[in-house]
Amino acid sequence: MSAATPYGEFETAWCPGCGNFSIRKAVVAALTELKLPPHKVVFSSGIGQAAKAPHYIRVNVFNGLHGRSLPAATGIKLANPDLTVFAESGDGCSYGEGGNHFLAAIRRNIDLTYIVHDNLIYGLTKGQASPTTPLGQKTKTQPHGAPSQPFNPLAVAVTMGAGFVARGFAGDIEHLAGLIAAAVSHPGFALIDVLQPCVSFNKVNTYAWYKERCYRLGNDHDPADRRAALEKALEWGEKIPIGILWKSDRPPFGPTPKAPLATAEPNMAVLRDILESYA
Amino acid sequence: MAASSVNIVIGGEAGQGLVTVGEFLARALARAGYALVVTQDYQSRIRGGHNTFAIRVDAKGVLAPTDSIDLLVALSADTLAIHKDRLTPRALVLADAAAGLDGLPGLAIPYKDLCPKPLYENMAALGVLGALLCLDPAWITGLVREKFARKGEDVVAANLAVFAAAMDWTASQQAAFACLAPPTHQGKRLLLHGNEAIALGALAAGINFCSFYPMTPGTSVVQTVIDHADALGVVVEQAEDEIAAVIMALGAAYAGGRALVSTSGGGFALMVEGVSLSGMLETPVVIVVAQRPGPATGLPTRTEQADLDLVLYAGHGEFPRAIFAPGDLSQCFQLAHRAVSTAEQFQSPVFILTDQFLADSFRDTEPFALAELPPVPRPLTAVADVGGYERYAVTPSGVSPRLVPGFAATTVVLDSDEHTPDGHLTEDLGVRVVMQDKRMRKLGGMMQAALPPDLYGEAAGTMLLTCWGSTLGAALEAAQMLRERGEPASVLHFSQVYPLVPDTFVPLLAAARRTVMVEGNFGGQLAKLIRRETGHVFDAHVARYDGLPFTAGFIVDKLLEVAR
Ligand SMILES: Cc1ncc(C[n+]2csc(CCOP(=O)(O)OP(=O)(O)O)c2C)c(N)n1
Numbered sequence: 001m002s003a004a005t006p007y008g009e010f011e012t013a014w015c016p017g018c019g020n021f022s023i024r025k026a027v028v029a030a031l032t033e034l035k036l037p038p039h040k041v042v043f044s045s046g047i048g049q050a051a052k053a054p055h056y057i058r059v060n061v062f063n064g065l066h067g068r069s070l071p072a073a074t075g076i077k078l079a080n081p082d083l084t085v086f087a088e089s090g091d092g093c094s095y096g097e098g099g100n101h102f103l104a105a106i107r108r109n110i111d112l113t114y115i116v117h118d119n120l121i122y123g124l125t126k127g128q129a130s131p132t133t134p135l136g137q138k139t140k141t142q143p144h145g146a147p148s149q150p151f152n153p154l155a156v157a158v159t160m161g162a163g164f165v166a167r168g169f170a171g172d173i174e175h176l177a178g179l180i181a182a183a184v185s186h187p188g189f190a191l192i193d194v195l196q197p198c199v200s201f202n203k204v205n206t207y208a209w210y211k212e213r214c215y216r217l218g219n220d221h222d223p224a225d226r227r228a229a230l231e232k233a234l235e236w237g238e239k240i241p242i243g244i245l246w247k248s249d250r251p252p253f254g255p256t257p258k259a260p261l262a263t264a265e266p267n268m269a270v271l272r273d274i275l276e277s278y279a
Numbered sequence: 280m281a282a283s284s285v286n287i288v289i290g291g292e293a294g295q296g297l298v299t300v301g302e303f304l305a306r307a308l309a310r311a312g313y314a315l316v317v318t319q320d321y322q323s324r325i326r327g328g329h330n331t332f333a334i335r336v337d338a339k340g341v342l343a344p345t346d347s348i349d350l351l352v353a354l355s356a357d358t359l360a361i362h363k364d365r366l367t368p369r370a371l372v373l374a375d376a377a378a379g380l381d382g383l384p385g386l387a388i389p390y391k392d393l394c395p396k397p398l399y400e401n402m403a404a405l406g407v408l409g410a411l412l413c414l415d416p417a418w419i420t421g422l423v424r425e426k427f428a429r430k431g432e433d434v435v436a437a438n439l440a441v442f443a444a445a446m447d448w449t450a451s452q453q454a455a456f457a458c459l460a461p462p463t464h465q466g467k468r469l470l471l472h473g474n475e476a477i478a479l480g481a482l483a484a485g486i487n488f489c490s491f492y493p494m495t496p497g498t499s500v501v502q503t504v505i506d507h508a509d510a511l512g513v514v515v516e517q518a519e520d521e522i523a524a525v526i527m528a529l530g531a532a533y534a535g536g537r538a539l540v541s542t543s544g545g546g547f548a549l550m551v552e553g554v555s556l557s558g559m560l561e562t563p564v565v566i567v568v569a570q571r572p573g574p575a576t577g578l579p580t581r582t583e584q585a586d587l588d589l590v591l592y593a594g595h596g597e598f599p600r601a602i603f604a605p606g607d608l609s610q611c612f613q614l615a616h617r618a619v620s621t622a623e624q625f626q627s628p629v630f631i632l633t634d635q636f637l638a639d640s641f642r643d644t645e646p647f648a649l650a651e652l653p654p655v656p657r658p659l660t661a662v663a664d665v666g667g668y669e670r671y672a673v674t675p676s677g678v679s680p681r682l683v684p685g686f687a688a689t690t691v692v693l694d695s696d697e698h699t700p701d702g703h704l705t706e707d708l709g710v711r712v713v714m715q716d717k718r719m720r721k722l723g724g725m726m727q728a729a730l731p732p733d734l735y736g737e738a739a740g741t742m743l744l745t746c747w748g749s750t751l752g753a754a755l756e757a758a759q760m761l762r763e764r765g766e767p768a769s770v771l772h773f774s775q776v777y778p779l780v781p782d783t784f785v786p787l788l789a790a791a792r793r794t795v796m797v798e799g800n801f802g803g804q805l806a807k808l809i810r811r812e813t814g815h816v817f818d819a820h821v822a823r824y825d826g827l828p829f830t831a832g833f834i835v836d837k838l839l840e841v842a843r
Pocket residue numbers: 047048049050051066089090091092093094117119121122123124125130
């Protein structure tokens with residue numbers, strides 16, 4: 001595989017026209033802008049169509065289990081704070097199977113960037129309702145309509161005082177790339193929920209549907225204003241805001257090791273003293 | 280005449296300080312050079328109930344707890360009722376004068392007179408015990424000074440005064456109790472429990488990442504790591520659940536940490552997906568499973584050896600793994616070190632099966648020889664050919680060079696899907712076969728490195744008591760008791776229960792007159808594994824699953840029952 005860009009060009013397993021392509025482009029643009037060498041960047045992902053994204057970029061990849069991108073990313077960051085760590089996955093993976101890890105990552109404020117491809121549906125398993133599918137939206141496995149209130153990741157993250165909370169749209173690559181770059185620069189946990197059309201299984205929330213509704217947050221929005229952020233997080237329907245909703249100055253998770261654990265050897269003199277203390 | 284061995288049981292409610300008395304006495308005895316095994320029996324509650332702290336002390340050596348009691352310290356009235364049937368003919372009961380001895384031989388201790396405050400009753404009990412055992416008081420007073428130094432000279436003096444008064448009072452009672460014979464050990468001894476030894480062995484092997492979710496009796500391994508984490512530079516994180524704990528460990532291992540997780544059966548049940556992930560990613564992790572009786576929450580504070588099957592079969596699909604089961608303190612330390620080495624060498628999940636008995640059983644040991652530990656394999660932080668690096672390069676041993684991301688100018692790609700040698704997911708079924716063959720080849724290496732079971736005595740013509748893990752001490756004593764009765768008996772102990780190498784033990788089983796499997800579970804899990812792998816059927820089983828550890832007496836009684 002020859003690298004057309006430092007981040008490579010790969011053949012993908014995505015459907016033609018899928019929003020995943022644009023998200024990939026935005027990620028590569030952000031990495032390029034940040035001038036991060038590929039071997040210093042790690043992507044942890046779960047399972048699903050979105051979770052394959054890191055395979056299509058030349059970076060370090062830990063493509064693990066469904067719902068588990070965050071605990072793996074956390075372990076990676078704790079073992080080597082010098083790495084720039086991302087977790088990336090779909091809405092089912094991130095908010096369904098991985099819901100508990102999402103809450104824990106916000107509480108930890110571990111320094112990584114979480115990119116969620118939010119297509120409001122399960123793609124890889126062929127179209128079941130996901131935690132973000134709107135109430136009443138019909139799917140193959142929910143013939144009477146999705147029976148539960150959708151999960152609002154942004155409102156939850158803002159309410160919990162997450163480090164950095166943003167919404168992007170796969171139809172606005174340049175804007176999304178900017179969000180990703182800003183998220184990486186933020187010390188602490190940064191969530192970017194990306195609205196992503198699934199052309200195969202979500203016939204309601206299409207490109208056209210989003211294009212009509214999405215608008216960029218202007219300079220009049222203050223990401224330090226929690227109440228305003230929550231209002232923007234709850235805005236959905238006729239108008240959908242994209243941009244940085246909320247940013248906090250909470251210190252990131254710590255303490256982290258001074259040097260990467262890979263190069264650490266146990267101090268036998270210290271250990272000898274420790275053993276003596278059991279006498 | 281002096282007694283060579285004494286079994287002391289301290290009984291009382293949780294929160295009454297029996298552990299304080301017990302730990303002081305045990306440490307003083309160990310420092311004085313005695314051999315001992317401490318066992319704790321407690322209920323799943325923080326206050327009340329009835330708990331015991333038992334110290335079996337011996338001038339020469341001791342392998343396991345025993346049932347009979349020589350000194351019974353009753354801190355609550357229940358203690359007498361519960362334990363009086365286990366008293367030996369020479370036994371003494373030490374009870375509060377206010378409660379009385381209930382007609383049993385012993386001393387009614389005037390705690391009220393000896394102690395200015397109830398807080399000091401621990402010291403009074405220690406004084407009485409020290410005097411009856413004829414222990415040089417300096418061993419206890421030295422410890423009291425160390426322990427209470429931080430609280431100020433007044434506190435030290437007050438405690439020492441109560442201790443001295445209790446010693447004097449005991450001497451005046453002229454109780455007929457044989458002194459403990461002088462100890463035979465010379466030089467420094469350590470006193471620690473099995474889970475501490477496991478943690479220290481793992482730390483000696485360079486463990487520097489530990490993620491966990493609390494669950495008794497697995498937590499004490501992590502607690503030991505935490506106690507020394509700052510001094511040794513270990514990153515420890517309490518995860519949101521066991522799933523996160525094991526996946527976090529794998530993330531850390533990928534990034535070059537040496538990772539350990541510790542849990543108990545119920546928590547391990549949740550970790551199972553991570554076990555398969557470790558197998559597929561070929562990323563090492565050491566998982567300590569501290570067994571307690573199940574199913575489900577079972578008996579949270581009691582012991583059992585019933586999670587071998589769970590650990591053996593944990594995970595979907597097929598991948599190599601190794602399982603260690605230490606039988607004593609030295610094995611806890613050495614095998615934890617070996618487990619880390621094995622995981623790093625074969626880039627696979629490796630398990631250590633401990634249990635509540637080992638977790639809470641304090642024993643004396645010689646200091647561990649740190650200098651003699653073999654080196655532990657490390658992942659690579661550099662490679663010769665950056666352009667050609669493949670994380671899953673196909674090799675004859677099945678082990679591929681494991682590069683840590685971030686150090687060399689090439690990327691490291693892991694995938695839980697079937698993957699090509701460079702780590703990218705594939706649905707090429709030919710590649711699948713190549714990769715599965717590569718992974719499974721590591722099992723051959725693990726078998727070559729596997730520890731054979733230890734034979735204690737002769738196999739030929741004997742009753743061969745076969746066991747694994749923490750049952751070792753009781754089995755050794757039971758064999759001794761059988762030999763004293765004229766029945767030739769030996770012990771075969773598995774400290775590694777997987778992979779098994781039949782050649783190393785089948786001839787021994789075949790040579791024995793009678794093979795008996797002694798294991799702490801209902802179904803005979805190791806017996807069934809051995810039967811499946813070798814065809815050997817054991818002649819008899821001794822099973823224990825009432826939550827208590829094996830004793831020699833229990834094993835011999837059961838054998839007599841079977842023989843009848
Ligand atoms: C433990 C586990 N449960 C279920 C699955 C099956 N599964 C694979 S992908 C997926 C959902 C993917 O949906 P989403 O995360 O929204 O990603 P998308 O495919 O839409 O990008 C599920 C349920 C699995 N692989 N592992």
